[in-house]
Amino acid sequence: MSDKKSVFKRIRNSALIKNPLLFEAVGLCPVVAIATSVQASIFLAVITAIEMLLCEVLASLLLKNVRRYWRVALYVVFGIIVIFPITYITNRFFPALSMNIGVYLPLMAVNSLIALHCERVAVKNNVKDSFVDALSASFSYGIVAIIVGFLREILANGTIWGHSLNIPIKFPALLMPFGGLLVLGFLAAALKGFLNKKYPESNPDKVFDQSEIRRSLRGTLKELMNDEFNPYGEENDAEAVFVRTKKERKKKAEAQIKEKTVKIKKKKPHKKQAENVSETEIVSVQTETTVEDRTYLDDFSDMLSELEEYKSRNNGENNTDGGDGE
Amino acid sequence: MNMFLNLISAALYVMLFQNLIFNAGYGLSEAVRMSAKPRQLVPMAIFITYFSTIVSAICTLLDEIEFIHRQGEFFHSLIFAGVLLGVYIITMIGVLIYGKVTPRTIRRIGIAAFNTLVLAIPFVNYRSGFTVFESIGSGIGAGIAYIVAVLLINGGLKRLDMNKSIPRCFKGTPAMFIYTALLSLAFTGISGTSVFI
Numbered sequence: 001m002s003d004k005k006s007v008f009k010r011i012r013n014s015a016l017i018k019n020p021l022l023f024e025a026v027g028l029c030p031v032v033a034i035a036t037s038v039q040a041s042i043f044l045a046v047i048t049a050i051e052m053l054l055c056e057v058l059a060s061l062l063l064k065n066v067r068r069y070w071r072v073a074l075y076v077v078f079g080i081i082v083i084f085p086i087t088y089i090t091n092r093f094f095p096a097l098s099m100n101i102g103v104y105l106p107l108m109a110v111n112s113l114i115a116l117h118c119e120r121v122a123v124k125n126n127v128k129d130s131f132v133d134a135l136s137a138s139f140s141y142g143i144v145a146i147i148v149g150f151l152r153e154i155l156a157n158g159t160i161w162g163h164s165l166n167i168p169i170k171f172p173a174l175l176m177p178f179g180g181l182l183v184l185g186f187l188a189a190a191l192k193g194f195l196n197k198k199y200p201e202s203n204p205d206k207v208f209d210q211s212e213i214r215r216s217l218r219g220t221l222k223e224l225m226n227d228e229f230n231p232y233g234e235e236n237d238a239e240a241v242f243v244r245t246k247k248e249r250k251k252k253a254e255a256q257i258k259e260k261t262v263k264i265k266k267k268k269p270h271k272k273q274a275e276n277v278s279e280t281e282i283v284s285v286q287t288e289t290t291v292e293d294r295t296y297l298d299d300f301s302d303m304l305s306e307l308e309e310y311k312s313r314n315n316g317e318n319n320t321d322g323g324d325g326e
Numbered sequence: 327m328n329m330f331l332n333l334i335s336a337a338l339y340v341m342l343f344q345n346l347i348f349n350a351g352y353g354l355s356e357a358v359r360m361s362a363k364p365r366q367l368v369p370m371a372i373f374i375t376y377f378s379t380i381v382s383a384i385c386t387l388l389d390e391i392e393f394i395h396r397q398g399e400f401f402h403s404l405i406f407a408g409v410l411l412g413v414y415i416i417t418m419i420g421v422l423i424y425g426k427v428t429p430r431t432i433r434r435i436g437i438a439a440f441n442t443l444v445l446a447i448p449f450v451n452y453r454s455g456f457t458v459f460e461s462i463g464s465g466i467g468a469g470i471a472y473i474v475a476v477l478l479i480n481g482g483l484k485r486l487d488m489n490k491s492i493p494r495c496f497k498g499t500p501a502m503f504i505y506t507a508l509l510s511l512a513f514t515g516i517s518g519t520s521v522f523i
Contacts, residue, residue, distance in 0.1 A: 023498075025503075068433070070418075088400055103399075106406075107352070109407055176519070185501070185503030189500035190495075208359075212364070213480065217365055
């Protein structure tokens with residue numbers, strides 16, 4: 001039950017607060033260009049959903065241990081696998097729709113929405129979570145695309161699904177990309193107004209970070225290249241996903257915990273041992289496990305085990321010393 | 327000289343008279359996102375220009391092969407996507423061999439290579455029947471068009487951010503969309519397309 005609730009909550013959040021089109025401004029090109037009628041918008045929503053579900057599930061299953069720069073190319077390969085058969089079928093069986101969509105259909109193979117969600121969610125989560133994310137994102141994307149198509153068809157052509165509404169004034173210019181942007185702007189404002197009333201704690205502006213608008217674009221190429229780069233807010237630590245292989249993990253762990261030295265000072269731990277044990281003893285412990293696996297509890301248990309080992313060794317030495325004396 | 331003029335005219339066509347970002351919506355997400363982070367403009371523009379120019383030139387050269395030229399747009403779109411993937415893979419291999427590249431740069435290369443603007447350029451060349459020099463010009467023009475778009479949107483975002491009289495529900499992305507729509511309308515006018523009948 002709670003699982004169902006969390007799925008519903010994710011879909012709601014994705015559709016309303018983090019809407020990929022209206023607040024994140026991702027995947028704009030197909031909507032602005034293709035969503036000019038209800039029919040074309042439904043087609044766009046279905047294709048995006050299929051592509052998204054397949055890409056996210058495949059990314060979650062296969063690409064977790066693949067380096068980021070190859071993963072990005074593989075998303076495009078997945079996109080081509082999905083989009084090109086659909087393009088072929090559309091060209092062959094729906095020539096009118098194909099004429100409307102034009103080159104935008106093959107261009108969906110490089111849709112930024114897919115790559116963003118694969119990077120943000122799929123490669124870091126299991127298949128189920130990736131599936132839910134794909135479902136919620138494609139639903140929220142598709143629903144906005146359909147609304148945009150619906151409004152543009154009515155306002156520009158005066159029709160719904162091809163049936164005339166006998167509207168006397170039409171604005172055919174809305175079929176151009178600027179019409180799509182205009183409709184998106186008013187839809188975003190309407191949704192934001194609704195959120196401000198219904199969920200005042202939600203802050204949809206957060207998903208489109210504008211804090212750096214005033215930063216200077218000047219600087220040497222080296223400075224600019226080394227500048228923080230996270231335009232889609234995928235993750236804060238750029239290297240976290242970049243470093244994937246076991247070898248690199250080990251290398252990173254070695255860099256982070258160079259050599260851990262634990263100094264245990266013991267001042268007369270036991271009356272009997274006091275004669276044999278020097279006042280200060282330094283025990284160096286080298287950690288072998290990687291940084292990902294370690295916790296404070298692990299460190300503490302290591303220290304305890306070292307202490308036990310040290311005690312038993314000292315006891316042994318005491319016994320042998322005592323034996324010799326006898 | 328004639329070739330150089332062809333190159334310049336194709337660049338101007340793609341950049342100004344048919345600004346691909348405002349007139350057709352190609353690469354709009356990237357331009358909009360980057361306009362909020364102007365520090366990224368120069369590196370991204372360099373990579374986008376690199377990919378669009380190389381992919382554009384290779385695709386036009388391939389189209390001169392008789393077998394490919396005779397095929398339809400579906401086959402061409404497959405070739406274009408394949409060329410883009412190939413150029414990206416070769417670039418990444420080169421970058422990895424060179425070695426001194428940060429993950430940030432690698433991320434930039436990924437976003438610059440795989441966006442609708444770069445993949446749309448070969449289609450524009452194919453449909454317009456551009457020669458190799460014109461294709462190179464259109465590739466360079468796409469990079470400049472991207473710079474123009476980001477600078478224009480960024481300038482508007484700065485002013486929108488300062489404007490206190492904008493209603494609360496229009497602040498942020500809604501105002502940005504409407505402003506971008508007006509820019510798009512202006513470029514549609516420059517292209518000579520009839521907007522009002």
